[in-house]
Amino acid sequence: MSDPLFEKIALVGIGLIGSSLARVIRREGLARHIAITTRSAPTLARAEELGLGDSYSTDAKAAVKDADLVIVSVPVGSSGAVAVDIASALKPGAILTDVGSTKASVIAQMAPHVPAGVHFIPGHPLAGTEKSGPDAGFAELFENRWCIFTPLPDTDPVALEKLSEFWRRCGSNIDTMDPEHHDMTLAIVSHLPHIIAYNIVGTADDLESVTKSEVIKYSASGFRDFTRLAASDPTMWRDVCLHNKDAILEMLARFSEDLASLQRAIRWGDGDKLFEMFTRTRAIRRSIIDAGQEVDVPNFGREAIEHPAKG
Ligand SMILES: NC(=O)C1=CN([C@@H]2O[C@H](COP(=O)(O)OP(=O)(O)OC[C@H]3O[C@@H](n4cnc5c(N)ncnc54)[C@H](O)[C@@H]3O)[C@@H](O)[C@H]2O)C=CC1
Numbered sequence: 001m002s003d004p005l006f007e008k009i010a011l012v013g014i015g016l017i018g019s020s021l022a023r024v025i026r027r028e029g030l031a032r033h034i035a036i037t038t039r040s041a042p043t044l045a046r047a048e049e050l051g052l053g054d055s056y057s058t059d060a061k062a063a064v065k066d067a068d069l070v071i072v073s074v075p076v077g078s079s080g081a082v083a084v085d086i087a088s089a090l091k092p093g094a095i096l097t098d099v100g101s102t103k104a105s106v107i108a109q110m111a112p113h114v115p116a117g118v119h120f121i122p123g124h125p126l127a128g129t130e131k132s133g134p135d136a137g138f139a140e141l142f143e144n145r146w147c148i149f150t151p152l153p154d155t156d157p158v159a160l161e162k163l164s165e166f167w168r169r170c171g172s173n174i175d176t177m178d179p180e181h182h183d184m185t186l187a188i189v190s191h192l193p194h195i196i197a198y199n200i201v202g203t204a205d206d207l208e209s210v211t212k213s214e215v216i217k218y219s220a221s222g223f224r225d226f227t228r229l230a231a232s233d234p235t236m237w238r239d240v241c242l243h244n245k246d247a248i249l250e251m252l253a254r255f256s257e258d259l260a261s262l263q264r265a266i267r268w269g270d271g272d273k274l275f276e277m278f279t280r281t282r283a284i285r286r287s288i289i290d291a292g293q294e295v296d297v298p299n300f301g302r303e304a305i306e307h308p309a310k311g
């Protein structure tokens with residue numbers, strides 16, 4: 001195995017993402033020492049039972065002390081509190097990064113507290129599932145996925161390259177963009193799909209004429225796909241909605257307009273319009289597959305669309 005990239009990596013937050021990182025760091029030998037810290041003592045105890053790290057503490061300051069790389073993997077609404085907590089203990093020259101699903105808000109919360117000499121590089125692995133907690137993670141989560149950095153104007157290119165190498169060794173491809181562009185893009189490709197899923201499952205749950213047992217009994221695969229997304233962690237998604245408010249509202253406004261147009265086509269029996277739209281959207285899935293992206297995210301039963309015979 002090659003030399004570790006870092007002597008000590010500290011993981012702040014050890015849920016789905018933190019624990020997946022712990023597992024891949026161990027598997028790839030990316031650090032000599034993995035320090036794990038999280039706010040909740042039972043979660044930390046579980047991480048220790050799973051053997052995810054080399055040291056464990058609910059004291060974040062103690063965990064990040066002497067770390068060369070600190071990765072904050074907590075709900076985005078907690079990033080500011082974490083930054084305040086750990087700032088004074090960060091080692092000069094250390095790289096501080098995060099994995100939050102929104103970027104402008106995380107930067108606004110964390111950057112003011114980062115001491116001079118610490119390289120703060122905001123990041124976001126576009127990899128996840130609907131599950132949460134330390135048991136949910138797996139080392140392969142980041143394989144063949146994008147990790148997007150939204151570097152600050154004064155980001156040190158050497159530190160950026162080192163963090164890029166870290167994510168490449170986790171299996172990811174790297175891209176960089178500015179935080180506002182990230183937040184707008186993610187609003188449409190990730191945040192809106194989750195919000196729509198929460199909404200449709202909530203609507204089905206509210207229906208009096210369709211009992212809950214019928215929703216479960218007859219749920220076709222389309223509805224099941226929505227229930228998977230709608231089973232995602234409520235704290236995480238509450239925070240995403242609150243911290244990417246403007247971009248989400250912009251995308252929701254466009255979505256509502258398009259939905260109204262679809263509604264009109266159905267009302268007036270405009271089959272040509274429906275057919276034209278459904279043909280256009282079908283091509284999007286084809287281009288995702290042609291671009292080499294897997295289409296089924298959550299687990300290793302990933303059945304590609306190329307094998308429809310398998311169902
Ligand atoms: N779940 C997903 O599919 C993805 C999540 N993300 C982002 O990753 C981050 C973490 O998400 P998950 O790992 O899925 O969540 P999770 O709920 O599985 O884990 C969150 C962890 O943060 C800890 N925590 C919460 N508040 C804290 C605080 N104030 N101080 C220290 N620890 C705290 C919890 O105890 C837990 O260990 C979020 O910002 C989320 O937006 C990014 C990509 C995918």
Ligand SMILES: O=C(O)C(=O)Cc1ccc(O)cc1
Nearest residue numbers: 101126127128129130190297
């Ligand atoms: O479970 C899914 O389908 C996801 O979309 C996972 C996911 C959730 C949040 C992110 O910021 C990135 C990926």
